[in-house]
Amino acid sequence: MAVAEPGETVLSRAAAILRNEPVLVLSLTSAVLSMILVPPSRAYLAYMDFKVLGCLFALMAVVAGFRSIGLFERLSVLLLAQVHSVRQVSVLLVGLTFFASMWITNDVALITFVPFTLVVFRMLGDASPIMLTIVLQTVAANIGSSLTPMGNPQNLYLFSYYHMGTGEFFLTMLPMVTVGGGVLFCMVFFIGTGRQSIVVPLVQKTGPLAAGPLIRYSVLFLLSILAVFDILPWYAIVVVVGLSVGIPRLRKVDYSLLLTFVGFFILVGNLGSASFVRAGLERILAGRVFMVSLLASQVLSNVPAALLLSRFTLDSGQLLLGVNAGGCGTLIASLASVISFKLFAAHDAGSSWRYLWVFTKVNVLFVLVFVGLQLVQ
Numbered sequence: 001m002a003v004a005e006p007g008e009t010v011l012s013r014a015a016a017i018l019r020n021e022p023v024l025v026l027s028l029t030s031a032v033l034s035m036i037l038v039p040p041s042r043a044y045l046a047y048m049d050f051k052v053l054g055c056l057f058a059l060m061a062v063v064a065g066f067r068s069i070g071l072f073e074r075l076s077v078l079l080l081a082q083v084h085s086v087r088q089v090s091v092l093l094v095g096l097t098f099f100a101s102m103w104i105t106n107d108v109a110l111i112t113f114v115p116f117t118l119v120v121f122r123m124l125g126d127a128s129p130i131m132l133t134i135v136l137q138t139v140a141a142n143i144g145s146s147l148t149p150m151g152n153p154q155n156l157y158l159f160s161y162y163h164m165g166t167g168e169f170f171l172t173m174l175p176m177v178t179v180g181g182g183v184l185f186c187m188v189f190f191i192g193t194g195r196q197s198i199v200v201p202l203v204q205k206t207g208p209l210a211a212g213p214l215i216r217y218s219v220l221f222l223l224s225i226l227a228v229f230d231i232l233p234w235y236a237i238v239v240v241v242g243l244s245v246g247i248p249r250l251r252k253v254d255y256s257l258l259l260t261f262v263g264f265f266i267l268v269g270n271l272g273s274a275s276f277v278r279a280g281l282e283r284i285l286a287g288r289v290f291m292v293s294l295l296a297s298q299v300l301s302n303v304p305a306a307l308l309l310s311r312f313t314l315d316s317g318q319l320l321l322g323v324n325a326g327g328c329g330t331l332i333a334s335l336a337s338v339i340s341f342k343l344f345a346a347h348d349a350g351s352s353w354r355y356l357w358v359f360t361k362v363n364v365l366f367v368l369v370f371v372g373l374q375l376v377q
Contacts, residue, residue: 055150
């Protein structure tokens with residue numbers, strides 16, 4: 001067996017990291033380059049929003065616990081037993097993704113329910129609804145997650161950074177989520193027909209759901225939510241969650257996302273320390289926060305866009321709306337969208353370009369809907 005050259009090993013590993021974690025690489029590279037403006041010092045600690053990092057860690061660990069006991073799959077099976085047509089299956093799968101994303105984040109909702117969608121339609125022997133159902137699930141995750149602070153990383157960050165009130169946050173996002181959800185579920189009726197009768201041949205996982213772990217993770221999830229809303233001290237909850245979920249669940253936490261935040265915190269902090277950068281971005285944003293943040297999300301992704309632009313505007317509502325509306329659009333506008341694309345491509349690589357075409361058409365429609373909603377408000 002030939003031994004690989006050290007250089008080849010390093011290059012192959014670097015290529016794999018770049019391929020699998022492009023936003024992480026971008027954030028760390030940008031952070032290092034920004035050190036030209038502001039050399040590293042203790043002041044970097046002031047750039048970090050430790051509450052956001054801690055709450056993200058706690059939520060991801062608890063959701064990993066729920067997934068380890070198969071809670072979401074069991075609930076899905078119970079609900080799917082009640083449907084009787086292809087259209088009803090798609091409505092249910094899109095609806096599950098929409099509402100679950102409000103609590104377990106958009107990326108976790110897609111990681112959970114897109115593979116389930118593939119399994120369901122394979123069992124039905126009908127692959128034709130898969131593409132549009134997954135595209136609409138992706139939109140559902142990005143829109144549904146917009147309603148709550150814990151629904152996606154940019155919301156959690158902006159909620160914490162601007163010290164937004166709970167009522168203020170929900171009232172800001174409710175019109176967009178309501179209109180987007182209405183358009184979304186109208187589009188589901190383009191899938192299949194409601195006339196044919198089907199039976200979803202799914203078998204529930206063997207054995208009852210263990211009550212002990214379910215109660216434990218439910219309590220930890222409630223504590224994590226209370227920490228998000230500053231009802232309990234976030235640092236105490238992080239410790240409690242870290243000690244309670246167990247090592248296997250801690251290994252499932254997306255540490256690359258946390259490290260991505262650290263990189264962007266350094267970048268944004270250093271840019272904010274440069275007066276010419278601050279003046280330029282403030283001038284660009286003046287009176288155009290919604291459109292600038294929406295467009296920035298199309299090329300940067302909405303999490304980096306939120307982190308970058310938040311330091312240069314006080315208009316929290318328009319920025320919140322812009323980066324969430326901006327989660328629709330290009331494939332990279334929301335990193336959650338990349339997840340569902342990869343899952344679909346693994347299922348049917350030959351249809352990847354067609355998927356991108358359908359995805360883009362649907363997402364452009366939603367961007368236009370949100371821009372139109374913004375104009376009439």
